[in-house]
Amino acid sequence: MSHPLPRFAEPEPYGFLYLGFQAAPAQRLPVYTRTPRRRSAAARLVQAVPALVRRPDVVSVKVFRAVFIPPLPGAPRYDLAMLVRTVSVEHLETVRTCDEVSALDGEQILAGVNVARIGETDARTDGTFLFNHFTAVPGTDAEAVWRSLTGWYTTKTGVDNSTALRPTGPSSFALINYARIPAGAIRFLFGQLTRPSFHRFVRATLDDHGMHALPAFHRSIHAST
Numbered sequence: 001m002s003h004p005l006p007r008f009a010e011p012e013p014y015g016f017l018y019l020g021f022q023a024a025p026a027q028r029l030p031v032y033t034r035t036p037r038r039r040s041a042a043a044r045l046v047q048a049v050p051a052l053v054r055r056p057d058v059v060s061v062k063v064f065r066a067v068f069i070p071p072l073p074g075a076p077r078y079d080l081a082m083l084v085r086t087v088s089v090e091h092l093e094t095v096r097t098c099d100e101v102s103a104l105d106g107e108q109i110l111a112g113v114n115v116a117r118i119g120e121t122d123a124r125t126d127g128t129f130l131f132n133h134f135t136a137v138p139g140t141d142a143e144a145v146w147r148s149l150t151g152w153y154t155t156k157t158g159v160d161n162s163t164a165l166r167p168t169g170p171s172s173f174a175l176i177n178y179a180r181i182p183a184g185a186i187r188f189l190f191g192q193l194t195r196p197s198f199h200r201f202v203r204a205t206l207d208d209h210g211m212h213a214l215p216a217f218h219r220s221i222h223a224s225t
Contacts, residue, residue, distance in 0.1 A: 003151030003201075012114040014059055015086035016165050017096055018131070018176065019106035020078030021045065027077070032066040038079050045082060045104065046222045052100050053224045057091040058084060062122070064129060064218035068185035074172075075214035076109055076133060083178070089113050089168060109133075110176050112167040115143050118150060119161030121180050125220045128188070130181050136174035137210035142166070145209045146175055149202055156198075157191055158182040174211070185217035 023041035032038075042065055049061045064081040082104070086095045092111045095101060121129075136142045146164055153159045163178040181188045192198045206213060 003155055005147070005151045006118050006154045008147075009117045009119065011117050012085070012163070013088065014114070015089040015092035015095070015168075016110065016112050016114065017082075017084040017086065017092060017101070017108070018110040018112075018165070019082045019084070019101075019104065020076050020109050021080040021082070021104070021106045023079040028071055030068050030070050032068065032079060034065070038065065042080055042221055045080060048100065048104055049222060049224050052084065055095070055098065055100065057087050057095055059087055060085045061222075061224045062125075062220060063222040065221050066216060067128065067219050068217040070189070070215060072212075072214050074135065074212070076131075076216060078107070078109075078216075081109075081131065081216075081218060082106065092168065110165055110167050110171055110173060111169060112165045112171070112176075114163055115166045115175075116147060116164045117162065118154070121161045121163045121178055122223070123161070124180065125223045127219075128181050128184055129218045129220060130177070130179045130185075130188075131216045131218065132177040132179070133173045133214040133216070134175040134177070134206075135172070135212045135214065140174060140209050140211060142174035142209075142211060145205065145211055146177060149205060152197065152202055156195060157188065173214075181217075188217075189215075 023038045062083045165176045
């Protein structure tokens with residue numbers, strides 16, 4: 001089974017720093033509500049954005065709140081997330097260790113680079129954003145596997161954008177796909193899981209390559225650009 005591949009855009013030239021924040025004790029339920037503790041933690045992150053974007057080595061900063069994270073083993077279950085674009089990959093280390101980032105006390109999920117892209121994920125800030133975390137056995141070309149699946153997603157789910165991030169150093173994940181989806185998290189997942197081709201093609205392809213997908217769905221609460 002094959003699906004026409006979409007047209008890939010030129011990868012973004014920036015470095016990407018993806019951080020997670022635990023505002024409340026980790027929960028097992030998949031739905032994340034806006035509790036007072038999460039609101040307070042979100043406000044603190046938003047207040048920190050101006051100082052970050054004033055740095056000459058930072059291009060943009062986006063803050064997200066989790067709305068739905070399936071209870072899968074190994075999935076990052078953070079209440080809040082931040083995605084920082086640096087001027088280049090070479091600037092990742094200085095931004096990662098700078099006082100402005102250290103003061104946030106977040107967990108680094110990925111420091112990496114955009115290796116492939118479809119459309120413009122950040123063309124809009126409304127809607128639901130998917131961070132899909134892929135684990136893989138050593139030696140797997142996770143990017144190639146991801147590329148082989150993109151045609152299914154663009155034709156079957158209506159996703160018209162995708163930003164694939166690969167770590168440049170040690171990471172729990174071989175690849176993280178950042179995308180804006182055309183529906184809410186539950187509707188999007190339901191649309192996948194009820195399609196036989198998802199199990200025959202997408203899941204089978206991942207299984208064949210020793211990969212697992214760990215999705216987390218977020219809403220944007222602040223964008224510096």
